[in-house]
Amino acid sequence: xxxxxxxxxxxREDFPILKREVNGKPLVYLDNAATSQTPKQVIDVxxxxxxxxxxxxxxxxxxxxxxxxxxxEQSRIKIQKxxxxxxxxxIIFTSGTTHSINIVANGFSSLLxxxxxxxxxxxxxxxxxxxxxxLCERTGAKLKVIPMSLDGELLIDEYYKLLSDKTKLVxxxxxxxxxxxxxxxxxxxxNAHKFxxxxxxxxxxxxxxxxxxxxxxxxxxYTVSAHKICGPTxxxxxxxxxxxxxxxxxxxxxxxxxxxVTFDKTTYADLPHKxxxxxxxxxxxxxxxxxxxxxxxxxxxAIAAYELELLEYATKKLLxxxxxxxxxxxxNKTAVISFNVGAIHPYDIGSILDKLGVAVRTGHHCxxxxxxxxxxxxxxxxxxxxxxxxxxxxxLVEAVKKAKSMLS
Amino acid sequence: MTIKEIQxxxxxEFSMFEDWMQRxxxxxxxxxxxxxIDEQYKTDDNIIKGCQSRVWVHxxxxxxxLVFTADSDAIITKGIIAILIRVFSNQKPQDIIDADTNxxxxxxxxxxxxxxxxxxxxxxxxxxxxxAIAYQTQLGK
Numbered sequence: 316x317x318x319x320x321x322x323x324x325x326x327r328e329d330f331p332i333l334k335r336e337v338n339g340k341p342l343v344y345l346d347n348a349a350t351s352q353t354p355k356q357v358i359d360v361x362x363x364x365x366x367x368x369x370x371x372x373x374x375x376x377x378x379x380x381x382x383x384x385x386x387x388e389q390s391r392i393k394i395q396k397x398x399x400x401x402x403x404x405x406i407i408f409t410s411g412t413t414h415s416i417n418i419v420a421n422g423f424s425s426l427l428x429x430x431x432x433x434x435x436x437x438x439x440x441x442x443x444x445x446x447x448x449x450l451c452e453r454t455g456a457k458l459k460v461i462p463m464s465l466d467g468e469l470l471i472d473e474y475y476k477l478l479s480d481k482t483k484l485v486x487x488x489x490x491x492x493x494x495x496x497x498x499x500x501x502x503x504x505x506n507a508h509k510f511x512x513x514x515x516x517x518x519x520x521x522x523x524x525x526x527x528x529x530x531x532x533x534x535x536x537y538t539v540s541a542h543k544i545c546g547p548t549x550x551x552x553x554x555x556x557x558x559x560x561x562x563x564x565x566x567x568x569x570x571x572x573x574x575x576v577t578f579d580k581t582t583y584a585d586l587p588h589k590x591x592x593x594x595x596x597x598x599x600x601x602x603x604x605x606x607x608x609x610x611x612x613x614x615x616x617a618i619a620a621y622e623l624e625l626l627e628y629a630t631k632k633l634l635x636x637x638x639x640x641x642x643x644x645x646x647n648k649t650a651v652i653s654f655n656v657g658a659i660h661p662y663d664i665g666s667i668l669d670k671l672g673v674a675v676r677t678g679h680h681c682x683x684x685x686x687x688x689x690x691x692x693x694x695x696x697x698x699x700x701x702x703x704x705x706x707x708x709x710x711l712v713e714a715v716k717k718a719k720s721m722l723s
Numbered sequence: 724m725t726i727k728e729i730q731x732x733x734x735x736e737f738s739m740f741e742d743w744m745q746r747x748x749x750x751x752x753x754x755x756x757x758x759x760i761d762e763q764y765k766t767d768d769n770i771i772k773g774c775q776s777r778v779w780v781h782x783x784x785x786x787x788x789l790v791f792t793a794d795s796d797a798i799i800t801k802g803i804i805a806i807l808i809r810v811f812s813n814q815k816p817q818d819i820i821d822a823d824t825n826x827x828x829x830x831x832x833x834x835x836x837x838x839x840x841x842x843x844x845x846x847x848x849x850x851x852x853x854x855a856i857a858y859q860t861q862l863g864k
Contacts, residue, residue: 338743660797662776667799670743692777692796721748722798 340672348698390604415538415553420446422563429455467643489521494643495651546606550599650699667718750802819855
């Protein structure tokens, strides 16, 4: 099913922010890979929470606490169903993907030995590199990198060569934030499992475009941030297979994560509470579920089909600009276009685009190794969402042309 | 000319522009015209780490005045650097230390000097002042 232009205009009505102006121009928001905008259906849930049942969860005897707990746990189940996790307690609420990754990295520091190896892909975001480097520093394990091609695709044959009995962990993003490449994570997982290695898939950039089935993928861990899927910032989830989550030690100590505390010994709570120390982002957790509800109402197949149209149209129009080069030309990619125009610095283009109301990201996108690979200081990144229109693509293209003429 | 006089002169120049596009075009021109820093000073030691565009600054004392040269890999950043150099270069260290940068607001470039804007310019002004403090200390001896 293809979403018609009429539907897009209807969808846009749900997003109050899309009506605003920036620098006197209508906002053209193309920084969706950084943060998606929030529909009124989610904003309403946040307002309802603070207006009607704001309370601490899991420990109250009173009605509000019970309501808040119910809604929070219902949201967990919603998220479980969306990602097809086997059990709801395999969904751990976190502050977002970075927090999720750190829980796993920290947990593995007690499980790794000096000769062990960790494999990470060459197209990771810093949040999926630095925690592993820190883990290697703590444990003495070695970090190996899956290289990529100039198209921005992982060299899977090279990956197979890196795998051995020493491999204990493999980390890879499902979709690259800087390039949009959709990685063959099912194959990556299956091959790691042949050597008994655990695999963490960073799903932060995939979740807005692809409905991942963690059981079909057979992922050991999968991470998601709510603010990329129409939810609020500061909340996300770590999915982990029950067996792995039971094996990992807790990340933070505090309230909520304990079963019993004496000054001699504390026993930890069962999953998921073992990893949810302290009062969580209750409203955020509930709103994350509302964001997924909203996207599922539109449908991920419809979203993917429409975004592909946007991607193809934008790619064609941008490539018609002389000197424009796109980084990340994988066959399988989401609606993300990273580009430069001639030798013009991406920051300069981004500054002019901002003046014209077009919001893009410029810089290294927290993925410096990728920029080093292409030998560039950074790129301009336009990332599209299902609420963007073909007309907005035209505005972007005209703005890039204007920037080019001013800066050349 | 004093720092204040130069700043007023720049504010005057910018008041002629009708919109942001003319201001930016002028800045881009200034950026292109900026005599670039001697290659030997374009070292990692002289780099000011903004998140996105790189900025290099070099300072030298000539006849009790501090002379700055600088460069950036982004042209709009370079344009603003050209303006800052025009204001601060060839001035007495104490005058540089005492000067404010409110004129940046007046010429409509405030957004570039927001501390959260990752272009290294706020750090650059800080660096110019640090050089001035260092040389002032030296002169005071």
